[in-house]
Amino acid sequence: MNINNGFSKNILNIIKKKDIKLKPRWQFLLKDYVIWSVGAIALIIGGLAFSVIIYLLRYDDWSVYGQITGSIWEFILLTLPYFWLLILAVFILVTYYNIKHTKKGYRYSLPMIVIISIVASMVLGVLFSHAGIGRAIDDVLGEKAPLYTKIFNRQIIFWTQPEEGRLVGLVVSRVSDAEFMLLDSKQNEWRILGDANLIEVGKPVKLVGEQSGENEFHVEKIMPVGPGRKFFMRHKDKHFPGPLGDPKIMERIKKYPEFKEIFEQDLLGHKERIKEIMEKDPEFIKNLEKLNIAPEIIEQLQAE
Amino acid sequence: MDKCGNKTDEELVTLTLADQDYFLYIINRYKDKLFRYIRRITNVDPEETEDILQEVFIKAYTNLNDFDQALKFSSWIYRIAHNQVITYYRKTKARPHGHSASLSDEEVKNLASDLNPAKDVDIQLLKSNIQKTLGRLEEKHREVLVLKFIEEKSYQEISDILRRPMGTVASLINRAKQEFKKASK
Structure with missing residues (x-):
């Protein structure tokens, strides 16, 4: 059974009458770029997560697990970086979703895409790890992130x-x-x-x-x-804000000469920041004097 | 009308992008094939099939810039037809349950010989009942058999139309053949 010839002309007339337009090419290209970009970003985040996992596991004190836990399995369960594994899994899924939704993504089977996503994240993770990125991420989070020991690195609690x-x-x-x-x-x-x-x-x-x-x-x-x-270096930041900072730490500065020495070095190492604090807090220098900070260091700070 | 008869689909797409009148040649080239395809995978009457087909061509025209020259145009437009059938079912909340387009002798032979009915099914019986048998199959099995044995699409083309990996298409065809044999007994 065939369709009558008027059918084709009728469709063309509808297109003309209703002024149906071609969707512009850029819309399709944009959709493709978004899918590829989100996939690439997800892959990079997965790689970053994997590089942190490598860093955390490499320094997981495998040599002493017998001394600190009953068995290797108990040790692994207690010290696995669950948060980063979750992040890795989530971004592998996002990568998978985006590969699947590329123009030819349907041609690959689910296991193949999952394996590609995992392997790609791991390869990137190893490269990032070699470049020291895993360590850098942990350092930044360790220094700044709230709930660091509860979320990002539970080894501290362990x-x-x-x-x-x-x-x-x-x-x-x-x-x-x-x-x-x-x-x-x-x-x-x-x-x-x-x-x-x-x-x-x-x-x-x-x-x-x-x-x-x-x-x-x-x-x-x-x-x-x-x-x-x-x-453990967060204490450095606590010295600076406020007239006295953290009273506990101030007390330790007074109590332990070595600690005071480190604090003095930190002051000299953060001259720009100290300058800002001095501008905002006129009591700051007086407080340094109360802590018995060496006068020559105070002079250097004021000279800056 | 025949001046574009020797042009490839891809050339016609390029021409249509510059001048919409060329779309007429694409419609003429595919209207009967797609009409039969839609009828074979659904149970809608000819008028409704024409409505679905009209939507298929309008969607194809609107999205012509999305056509990837690396794929076959026929796979691309069959894909749109496949999607439009799904949309139709969603709108009408009906499900396909029959098979209403007649098959040519050649198509019946093609389907029957590949299903190897010599051992399992009497070929004459299969020929006479083939439309009913297809109509009793699940839609995914019916569609893949129609694409493979009646539309004579390759695995790659079926993969591009159904947007499934080739391995999945192969196992779907195998399952569909088994279902067909069961249903024809």
């Missing part, structure tokens, strides 16, 4: 369990060769008994050992902090 023999914090003072002081992630002060020659004041450390008193910890193994190291 390592802040002294009753389980794990402690992480910032070394604020070396008392003797066998004793030093540490501030944990909740700003509690700990007396650490162990080889103080292995630590450096102003640097965070992870400790494996045993809690021997209310705020006393007997250390067996001292390890450097990889992911989260900048989280």
Whole structure:
């Protein structure tokens, strides 16, 4: 059965009468570009998430899991970076969705697109990781992000369990060769008994050992902090705002000479910021004097 | 009318983009094929089929700038017809349940021989009942059989029309053939 010849002319007449226009090419191109761009951005975010995962897992203290947990599986479950895995999964899905919705995306099967998305995110993640981007992201989040220990790096919480023999914090003072002081992630002060020659004041450390008193910890193994190291440097920021800043930290500056030394270096390292604070807060210099900051440092700051 | 008879579909698209009158040649080239295709995958009467077809050509014209020259134009316009049938069913809330376009002897032979009925089904019986059998199949099975054995589309073309991977098309055809054999018994 065929259609009569008037049918074709009738359609052309409708197109002309109703003035039906061709949709412009740019609209289709724009849609394509949006799909490809969102897919590419999702792929990059997935790669970034994977680079952070690599960084977090690389420094996950695999060598001491036997000392700090019952089994490798318990250790993995407790320390897996779930947030970043979730981000990776979400952006792999977004990449998949966008590949599927490209002009020829339907030609590829679901498993193939999923594998392409995963492999591409991982390859990018490895490249980003080699470029140090995973570390940089963790450093920035550690320094600035709210809820860092609850969301981005739960290893800090895992390592802040002294009753389980794990402690992480910032070394604020070396008392003797066998004793030093540490501030944990909740700003509690700990007396650490162990080889103080292995630590450096102003640097965070992870400790494996045993809690021997209310705020006393007997250390067996001292390890450097990889992911989260900048989280322990947040104290630096707290010095600057306000007339006295965080009173707890001000007290520590007075109490620990090494800590004060670090603080003084920080002041000189942030001259521009100090200048801004001095303009806004005339009491700032007086407060520095109250903290017994070296007069030559105050002079240098004022001279700037 | 015949002055464009030797032009390819893609050339006609290019000409239409410059002058809408050339669209007439595209309509003439595809109206009967698409009319039969729509009738074969649905159960709507000829008047409604013409309405659907009219929409297909208007959509094809509106979206002509979206036609990807890397694909076959016939796959592209069959895809629009496929989508328009789905839209029609959504609007009318009906589902296809029959098969109303008649088949030529050649088409019946093509379908029957590929389904290898010698062992399972009597070929004469299959020939006489083939339209009814197709009508009893699920729409996705009916459509893929129509595309493969009646429209004689390649796997790649069916993949482009249904927007499914080729592997999925192959297994869909296999399942449809099995369903066809079952339904014809």
